Amino acid sequence: MWKMLLARARQFWRVSLGAGILGALILSLRYAFRPSAKPKLPDAISPAIFATRLIYTSRGQVVYHESGQGSPLLFLHGLYVGASSYEWAKVYPHFAASHQVLAVDLLGFGESERPDVSLSAPDHVQVLSELMRAKFGGERASIVASGMSAGFAAAVAVQHPELIQRLILFMPGGRAGFGWQRLPARTRILSRIPFVNRTFYCRYLSTRIYIRSWLRSVGFADPEKVTDETIDVLTNCAQQFGADRAVLQWIVGRFDFDFEKSMAELTQPVTLFWGDKSPNLEAAYRLRPIARQCSLVVLPNSRLLPSLELPAETTNALMHELDPTIRVFKAS
Numbered sequence: 001m002w003k004m005l006l007a008r009a010r011q012f013w014r015v016s017l018g019a020g021i022l023g024a025l026i027l028s029l030r031y032a033f034r035p036s037a038k039p040k041l042p043d044a045i046s047p048a049i050f051a052t053r054l055i056y057t058s059r060g061q062v063v064y065h066e067s068g069q070g071s072p073l074l075f076l077h078g079l080y081v082g083a084s085s086y087e088w089a090k091v092y093p094h095f096a097a098s099h100q101v102l103a104v105d106l107l108g109f110g111e112s113e114r115p116d117v118s119l120s121a122p123d124h125v126q127v128l129s130e131l132m133r134a135k136f137g138g139e140r141a142s143i144v145a146s147g148m149s150a151g152f153a154a155a156v157a158v159q160h161p162e163l164i165q166r167l168i169l170f171m172p173g174g175r176a177g178f179g180w181q182r183l184p185a186r187t188r189i190l191s192r193i194p195f196v197n198r199t200f201y202c203r204y205l206s207t208r209i210y211i212r213s214w215l216r217s218v219g220f221a222d223p224e225k226v227t228d229e230t231i232d233v234l235t236n237c238a239q240q241f242g243a244d245r246a247v248l249q250w251i252v253g254r255f256d257f258d259f260e261k262s263m264a265e266l267t268q269p270v271t272l273f274w275g276d277k278s279p280n281l282e283a284a285y286r287l288r289p290i291a292r293q294c295s296l297v298v299l300p301n302s303r304l305l306p307s308l309e310l311p312a313e314t315t316n317a318l319m320h321e322l323d324p325t326i327r328v329f330k331a332s
Contacts, residue, residue: 045084045086045089045110045237046065046085046086046089046103047065047067047089049067049093049096050065050066050067050093050096050101050103051065051066052064052065052111053065053066055130055131055134055135057107057126057127057130058126058127058130059107059115059119059123059126059127060107060112060113060115060127061112061113062104062106062107062112062113062127062131063104063105063110063111063112064085064102064103064105064131065085065092065102065103066100066101066102066103066135067093067101068095068096068097068098068099068100068101069099069100070098070099070100071098071099071100071139071141071142071165072099072100072102072135072136072139072140072141072142073092073095073099073100073101073102073141073143073144073322074102074103074104074132074141074142074143074144074145075088075092075101075102075103075104075143075144075145076104076106076128076143076144076145076146076149076150076152076153077104077105077106077109077110077145077146077147077149078145078146078147078148078149078150078170078304079106079109079147079148079149079246079247079250080147080214080219080247081205081206081210081211081214081234081238081247082206082211082233082234082235082236082238082243083106083109083110083234083237084109084110084111084233084234084237085103085104085105085110086233086234086237087146087305087307087308088103088144089103090307090308090311090315091307091311091314091315091318092144094315094319095318095322099142099322100136102131102135104128104131106124106127106149107119107123107124107127107246108242108243108245108246108247108249109237109243109246110237114240114241114242114243114245114246115242115245116242116245118249118254119246119254119255120254120255121151121152121155121255121257122155124149124152124255125152125155125156125159128152128153128156129156129159129160129163132156132160132163132164133163136163138162140162140163140164140165141163141164141165142164142166142322143156143157143164143166143167143168144168144170144318145167145168145169145170145172146169146170146171146172146307147170147171147172147173147304148172148173148174148175148250148255150167150169150170150171150172150173151172151173151174151257151259151262153167153169154167154169154172154259154262154263154266155257155262157262157266157267158262158265158266161267161268164268165268166268166269166270167266167268167269167270167271168270168271168318168321168322169270169271169272169273170273170274170306170307171273171274171275171278171284171304172259172272173259173283174256174257174258174259174260174262175253175256187205188251188252191248191251191252192252197244197248198244198248201244201247201248202239202244205238205244205247206235206238206239206243206244207235208231208235211231211234211235211238212226212231215231215234215305218303218304219303219305219308219309220303220304220305220308220309221275221277221301221302221303221309222301222309225309230308260287260290263287263290263291264290264291266291266292267292268293269293269294270291270293270294270295271294271295271296271297271321272284272287272288272294272295272296273297273298273299273306273317274296274297274298274299275298275299275303275304275306276298276299276300276301276302277301277302277303278303278304281298284296284298297317297321299314299317300313302314
């Protein structure tokens with residue numbers, strides 16, 4: 001009798017223990033993957049004089065900030081954790097007096113829709129071409145873009161030359177990387193594993209600690225110039241529900257394409273901007289002769305994000321390049 005009761009007690013204990021462990025596991029998974037309630041994006045993401053608007057494209061809803069009158073000028077941010085049009089927020093307001101300025105949050109980033117679908121470089125090219133046709137009424141635009149979005153802009157210029165007058169590209173490329181350094185193997189591997197990849201993003205890549213470290217070691221040449229505002233905006237954008245989708249697709253290479261091929265096919269004038277502290281400055285000199293009409297500007301004391309680190313210097317350099325009286329010479 002006692003043996004039977006003891007056996008049943010042990011069996012009950014094992015079942016209870018197993019149920020407890022299973023319940024704890026389920027709760028931990030729910031905690032890891034539940035969409036967090038995040039505060040409204042900070043006002044610093046866009047200057048007050050700019051109207052925030054929404055356009056519906058064939059791939060999703062895209063948010064952009066608009067102001068000014070004159071020839072169209074489009075600003076595109078690079079691809080990285082927490083990326084948005086805020087990258088240019090200290091620069092583009094200075095051009096509203098002479099241009100119709102648009103600063104775009106690319107699909108999957110900033111305030112734009114973050115669709116739970118697989119995207120690719122052609123999708124971004126399609127979105128940008130639809131946006132430009134809808135907003136500029138057939139007038140050719142100048143584009144200022146950085147990183148991989150500069151590559152998207154070059155692809156639009158090749159496929160739709162009637163849309164683009166000239167390109168100003170800040171450290172452009174067609175491959176995923178943090179600040180022109182190939183992504184660490186651990187990051188690429190973890191970003192490919194279902195369920196693990198989102199935990200890796202939420203608990204590591206999108207944290208304030210990681211973003212501050214990335215800005216200080218990769219984004220800025222002078223880590224002392226990294227501000228709390230910049231950290232706050234990037235962290236807030238990175239932690240919006242669904243922000244991991246586009247970033248993880250970018251990391252695993254879904255947005256990769258042959259940028260040099262697009263450069264060789266461009267007919268529009270191109271200006272390359274490069275930070276002198278960039279770890280791959282030699283790439284600028286290799287890319288320059290590829291385009292038919294290309295000049296190179298090396299920005300002193302800057303790295304990946306000169307528009308945030310040195311906004312006044314970046315603005316002055318852009319004003320010089322956009323001066324219609326200055327001629328862009330063919331690459332030698």
